[in-house]
Amino acid sequence: MQIVWRALATGLFISYLPALIIPFKKNTGAGFLGTLWGIPLVLVMPKDAMLYAVCMLIFWVVSVVVCKQVKFANFTGHDNPKIVIDEIAGYITAMAFLPRTWPYLVAAFVLFRTFDTLKPWLVKTFDRMENAFGVVFDDVAAGLMANIVIQIFIICMGKI
Numbered sequence: 001m002q003i004v005w006r007a008l009a010t011g012l013f014i015s016y017l018p019a020l021i022i023p024f025k026k027n028t029g030a031g032f033l034g035t036l037w038g039i040p041l042v043l044v045m046p047k048d049a050m051l052y053a054v055c056m057l058i059f060w061v062v063s064v065v066v067c068k069q070v071k072f073a074n075f076t077g078h079d080n081p082k083i084v085i086d087e088i089a090g091y092i093t094a095m096a097f098l099p100r101t102w103p104y105l106v107a108a109f110v111l112f113r114t115f116d117t118l119k120p121w122l123v124k125t126f127d128r129m130e131n132a133f134g135v136v137f138d139d140v141a142a143g144l145m146a147n148i149v150i151q152i153f154i155i156c157m158g159k160i
Contacts, residue, residue: 005069008062011037011084034084035113038091039105049097056092060140063089067132086139090116093143098150103160111146112139120145 007013011034046052063085070083094108116139119127123145126138153160 002069005066008066009070009083009085011088014084030082030084031087031116032113034087035091035109035116037084038088038095039109041088042092042095042105043100045092047100052096056096059092060089060136063136064132067135083135086136087116089136090139090141090143093140094146094150096143096147098147099159101160104150107150107160108143108146111149112143115142115145 014030014033014037017030017033045055066085067083070080091108091112094112095105098104098108115123119138119142122141123138126134126141128134129137150160
């Protein structure tokens with residue numbers, strides 16, 4: 001069962017890919033690749049806003065459970081870079097209630113990665129939590145911030 005938890009946590013082992021390509025680099029880009037997994041997931045999520053929200057909430061819960069399980073499986077470190085299910089949860093949050101067109105997919109991707117990397121106030125608050133909830137919800141908070149920025153842009157400027 002541990003292999004299943006690890007497969008889910010690592011985006012079907014995608015987070016191991018950068019380390020195989022560039023083994024000496026500290027930041028391997030696993031978070032970037034994990035976020036990329038979010039794109040096809042968003043594209044297959046329900047188009048109905050309420051169903052999307054329900055699926056997103058379920059994904060958050062599953063992500064916390066998966067992170068908790070892999071922490072017990074000796075996946076060391078508070079927010080191990082090999083764990084990318086949290087990036088996927090953050091990206092689907094960034095895309096909530098937005099059109100699924102390439103400009104929005106890219107804008108959400110860039111803003112989410114920016115907030116996840118810079119860790120502004122709310123993101124940092126969750127990042128400091130030493131548990132599975134914190135591992136997931138720092139990314140959810142980054143996704144929420146990205147979504148809010150895009151929603152404000154839409155209100156002020158119209159569609160992207």
